[in-house]
Amino acid sequence: MSRLWVVWLIAFLHGLASDAQAGVMTRASLQQRLPAPLVVGERDAQLPVWPIFRQDATATALAGYVFESIDFAAIPGFSGTPFNLLVALDPKGGFLDVQVLSQHEPVFLEGLGEAPLIRFAGQYQGLSLRQNIKIGSNANRGEERGSANVYIDGVAKATASVRILNQSLLSAALHVARARLGFAPGRDPALVARLRRDTYAPMHWDALLKAGLIRHARITLGTVEKAFEGSGVEQPMAGAAGETFCDLYVAYLNAPPVGRNLLSDAGWQHLLGRIDDGDHALLVIASGPYTFVGDKFVRGAVPDRLTLKQGELPLELRDLDLDDPLALPASLRGADAKVFRVIGPAGLDPAQTLDFSLRVTRDKVMVYPERISRSFALPYTLPASQLTPPDTDSKGWHGVWRSRAWELAVLTGALALLAVVLARPRWIVATPTRLARFRTGYLVFTLGFIGWFAQGQLSIVNLTALIQSARAGRDLAFFLHDPMTVALWAFVAATLVVWGRGTFCGWLCPFGAMQELVGQAARRAGIQRFKLHRALDAKLKGVKYAVLAAIIGLAVVSPTWTDRAVEIEPFKTAITLNFVRSWPFVAWALGLLLMNAVLYKGFCRYLCPLGAGLGLLGRMRLLRWIPRRSECGTPCQTCRHRCEYQAIQPGGAIVYEECFQCLDCVAIHDSPERCAPLIALRRDRVITIRPLPASIRSDA
Structure with missing residues (x-):
């Protein structure tokens, strides 16, 4: 049934495909944005551009062209919706002005705000398509501004988003330059020897x-x-x-x-x-x-x-x-x-x-x-x-992957280690101390490196962007501007088929790691956790699927409401922006962390829409990889009582959609000191059978 649901969803999204968005500016609105003595002419009959003229006494000279980037390069951002930029080019291919008309990037909507994005776009003024514009050190501004290579400042915490803006701007501008300024058709000056x-x-x-x-x-x-x-x-x-x-x-x-x-x-x-x-x-x-x-x-x-x-x-x-x-x-x-x-x-x-x-x-x-x-x-x-030889397209995703090669190498090594441990866990689970140390160390790596440093937090935003791009019939290449996200999704997709949801949610989610580390600190401080009744726990676990359905529905009909709905995830606040954000978002993220101190990973288990999506996709899992014995559940309940995620049924079956792959039950299963069936089989252990006390016999 779950596979049919996935097939239906893909077909539904494909059927919603439609043309990409078009520009919204008119001649009058453009004139308001351009300072005197610039005058906007009539829109070009063949191309969605407006000529702009400079009034000089009695003469009127062509000053360039103005256009909207979305008409020429509708490259989706990480919300699945393209940037729309107002671009003014002079006759030689120089940027007279670049303004942000609209954007739906999660990091700029509430987190950093639009101010850093507007400052970033303002750096293009005075640069030229003749130059190879790269995002990085700004050291060669000033005297070197007229050189063939120029570097502009990026935006911390939004590297992938500004690279997509850069590609959108340059692709659109080159299109116009080739059509109206005599630039070579089909060639990019930055990509020749x-x-x-x-x-x-x-x-x-x-x-x-x-x-x-x-x-x-x-x-x-x-x-x-x-x-x-x-x-x-x-x-x-x-x-x-x-x-x-x-x-x-x-x-x-x-x-x-x-x-x-x-x-x-x-x-x-x-x-x-x-x-x-x-x-x-x-x-x-x-x-x-x-x-x-x-x-x-x-x-x-x-x-x-x-x-x-x-x-x-x-x-x-x-x-x-x-x-x-x-x-x-x-x-x-x-x-x-x-x-x-x-x-x-x-x-x-x-x-x-x-x-x-x-x-x-x-x-x-x-x-x-x-x-x-x-x-x-x-x-x-x-x-x-x-x-x-020419460099690979530094305006596209190839240069991004090259620049982050060492980060990808570290991530690849860490993922390979995790895959080996999960496939062959016997050595790690041999003692509780070894498992605890490895797990804590890996969670610290996930939070510190994958999350805060490499900004590799997967999010429901990735899924809504996919939906919105499919709906608008856009290319999905924008994902390639964030290599850490692509690498993690590739690994998660493979492990979903093998093990299910738990590999990501239990080991690779930076916010999940933060919650678990906070939980460990709370227990050391003597704060006791409680478990919900099994029936209530099961009902609350259904809430995240309702949240997922609501977000998917909004992604289909309203990008604006989608931007608001995905804020149920605290990932952007806690991981991307390090809690540097307006107080309601910080309060929400901190509240979830505090709740975790007494209710283990409550957000992950009951509210996380990404976890719900992975749980559904994880139903295509090929393996029931957690070992079970006939005694599991009947009569032994050790693993079920020890499972913090409450992912083991009374009968002993594992609910893989709710399993976070922590390996605790695997460690108990293999331990002669902790597994009751193994304890019963030990020949050197004698259980003395004593008659019931007389008082009890008389009561009976």
Whole structure:
């Protein structure tokens, strides 16, 4: 029956799938948010963006575009609902402004409040899509603000949430930049190979040619004439077919072996000062009767005879207007030599072949003149030794996993140890002292490392986010921004099938560990716990399933009410925010901990919606792994009376949905000193049978 319930729930959520949310801003509301002299224009007919103009006396210049991130990158946050950001970009891809329009992140709703999130978003102002924006140390702000790599401050306790905001913002902005600002379609400037800075070696011209750092193509008169055959514009040129029409050379000038050998030291520094980090300086030299510099070419312009493509991507070459002398061989002195720049946002990848083409155009004289062109290719591939491969997408989840590799390694080791202990518990349960010490030590690790340090507290919020994302038809990749949560859920999913709910609730829940440690301290202080009557205990254990059903229902219909309902969990207050929160939430968390001192893990057993969900999923458990004897329950009740969770029925059966896998009953089962059936079997123990006292016999 439980499996049918799970299947029905999945089908129900799938059937609720619908389109993602769209933006809500109007031209009037945008104008209110943008300061004068900025003026919002009419919404673009093809794209949900608004142009913004700057009024300057009688002139009106395009200042950029403004848009909502949710229209382009509806990446869910940890509530399952995407951030919606108001983003203003200037024509060069710089951020004029970033504002938070809406968000449902649990940590920013009540815990930290929205102020840290607003401050975080404000850091983007003045940065650019030309830069690789990373979350981390803010040390290279100020003078280094114009560099290709820039770091902005994160938000403590909300690392995963701000990374999702970062990805949402940059994905949406790149979409608009590609569509309206001429950025390369389908390419992210942060994900292309980079030129190495440590490859310089003294080399002369011929050595550069031999190394492939300079590429050469010789186009002859005969080659040109053959290309125009049958076009109607055959114009035989003076000279033999084998004579040179154009000698063409191309090179990556900002590759250190090229630039530092062809330029003087001052010229090299001048070149680096003229281009931004990530831009490409390409040297083109031509000699012969025909060159790439036409009669109408002006300095600083785009050449009309020379084109560059990479695959199907056309790239703009613009003259850098450099006059620094080049160390060229005698045969090329006096040749046309120009340095062209390709900006970083254009998406050029130096690891891929650059296809240069020299275009030759002739006029076909007719009533209506026609121009016919032919192109002569010169492919250029920079040697791999000059390149650094691109990093994995630092804007996405890959970089997050790399940055937390050591934490994941520690967690993996701890989970492996726990799996071995639970699968082979005999050594741990051999003595009560050994089990108590191991369990207490592991709970301290769970609270300190998994909870407070690594922020790995699993929560019902994870399930509501899954539901809301499924309902809106969104990708679930946002979970990958929190590697600790993903790793823990993977382990919990596997152990649910093997052992049931107890692995997480008994060993890996930081708030559960906190409760147990508080309970141990209370017992040392002499505070006595009490147990509820079995019937009342059974009824109260059903409450958490009602709480779970209510939260799931709200997740389907109302993100706002879901945000409020999940506060029944004290996890955010006690673990994520370390009790630094408004007093009602702190009082709730402390009240649950104090209740635990006299009623063992009352929240976990009676109220926790996550525990209820795991209990339902744990019904798919494959093993009844806790050993039982025929005497268990009839007549022996030792384990049942010792079970703090009241998860053993009078008949001796284990209620696995309520078992926290503490191993106490396993230790009793294996102990010749504590297990009554084993005690009865001991041959060296003699139980003396004495007759009843006379007074009792007479009463009978």
